[in-house]
Amino acid sequence: MTTTMTDIARLAEVSMATVSRVINTPERVTEKTRRRVLRVMEENNYVYNALAGGLSKSSTRTLGLIIPTITNPIFAVSTRGVQKAATSRGYSLLLGSTEYEPQLEFDLVRLYLEKRVDGIIFSGTPLDNRSLDYIKTRGIPYLVTWETVDGHEAPYVTFNNVKAAKQAVDYFVSMGHRRIAMISGLFAETGRARKRWQGYREALAYWGIPYEDSLVIQKDYSVASGREAAGRLLKMKQPPTAIFCGNDILAYGAIAAARDLGRQVGVDLGIIGFDDLEMSAVMNPPLTTIRIPGQKMGSVGANALIDIVEKKSLETVHYELETDLILRSSVPRLG
Amino acid sequence: MTTTMTDIARLAEVSMATVSRVINTPERVTEKTRRRVLRVMEENNYVYNALAGGLSKSSTRTLGLIIPTITNPIFAVSTRGVQKAATSRGYSLLLGSTEYEPQLEFDLVRLYLEKRVDGIIFSGTPLDNRSLDYIKTRGIPYLVTWETVDGHEAPYVTFNNVKAAKQAVDYFVSMGHRRIAMISGLFAETGRARKRWQGYREALAYWGIPYEDSLVIQKDYSVASGREAAGRLLKMKQPPTAIFCGNDILAYGAIAAARDLGRQVGVDLGIIGFDDLEMSAVMNPPLTTIRIPGQKMGSVGANALIDIVEKKSLETVHYELETDLILRSSVPRLG
């Protein structure tokens, strides 16, 4: 039914080896035979079978990507970075989400291994040690983005979460705020949530502001959570004048909550987000937030991984990208 | 280096056929040998080679997904639907974006065909006829979401764009608006952009409102475009009192533009979006918009395609999902 290389070889009156050559190393075939083979392929609309090819070459030119969820735009952005880099270097992408479940992450690794991807990118997933251990024993290339990895000699591309969080709090303080709350992602889910919290605490300590547990609320990353948490914070007997949110999604919820309660963000309440999603600039008020290089992290990561796969890179690479505090209008100057 | 089925067979002192059976049809192997084989696989951490398996079975249990761009959240949502359905039925997903470029779409089809995916989902891409023709000659299952297809007997899962657009305009009219503009997606890029425009015109005609070309601006789907277009509209000598946006992203930009110009959306200007992204509910004002079943469209589509792949479905399926106008506060009552 479907034409194979054998068919082409027969029809073009050459050997399979030659057909294979015109596909992989055309320069090693005479112009004349090459044209003939190409024409026969065309006429019979031959489609190369990458499965068979991959089986012989033991390389599939596909990467496996693991992200927590595709519906948080920041992961969409970094996925796009991975994708662009992969495409430009001739690799395809297998996509899987863990929804922050270590078990699903492990299953994906297993699956990717069976499908013989050339490498795996862990992009902001929980990073269960089981997955890493497993992949290590199999010896296939992998790389981590969004996080650093303890205890594993893993290549990674990340940014400084602690420093970025500090910068946010510093800014609040510089604007006269002292009662600063935080709506954080779940510590159990990601290392970066914890690190942002660490930055928050360190900055408070630096400015001599006592840390209060009641001002920190841990929630999953969703608009609804941000709204709920901010509502609780603002109804305290001594509500905060500023809220640092673990990401922009939470901040959107917080802005809505403030509006619900008649508080004016940017006037009598300060809010800072994290990620700088496209929509953050058109929020009302425009959201002051930490910009992270999502797309770049993805493309740098993918390129680095491909370098490893193709043995162009020998040592374990570690990149730390820069973040910026983007000043807009969601933080008022106090007093 | 890596252990193969042959190794396992030898170590477990059985034939390859038996090892294959414990993997694929364990019930056809005695408990005893099965355990033994399983143990040997475990001890040597054997990983099934899906490439080899796929080559023999001529089935890869992977689907190819083609979307315009992953950074528009609505595609992220529908991708998630595809993904969940695929995963639950044991399929993996190859992801590719066209960025609305027909050529890239064609390249992806070619690539997926080479990688021998079991089926392809076209999710909101331009749908170049070349791609469809090509895939047809190869006889591999495919399905289209977001759009219907003319001239091709293709299975699809979509919703009524014309009707939904009409509903938006009807609502504007019911709120006393007569001067209604539209910021539309590029007609050249997608059929649905054109259909929404069609619905807009039909509704105007229904209400006896003359159509004005100057009130319609075509733009690519981005916040910046929405902002720019709305700015132009609002600066007209006779500005519209209402703007129907081709999607929520454009609407966000339009809201920002209105704010820039001192117009109050929901008070002296009405805006309706399309998609109902998660953030739309927390915009200021909360955005009235057309809700489309993005995730459902993805999961229904993926399931239908898998049914076709597994021959559980014989005819060409056509689904039309429902949309809803979600009333929030971005449309004031006039006069």
Next chain:
DNA sequence: TTGAAAGCGGTACCAG
């Protein structure tokens, strides 16, 4: 430059 043939790692039919 071109060809012959032994893999790559499974599947599945046919016997036993």
Next chain:
DNA sequence: CTGGTACCGCTTTCAA
């Protein structure tokens, strides 16, 4: 229930 063995479609020495 289990084993033997031709494939699946392409790659890659090794010779010619």
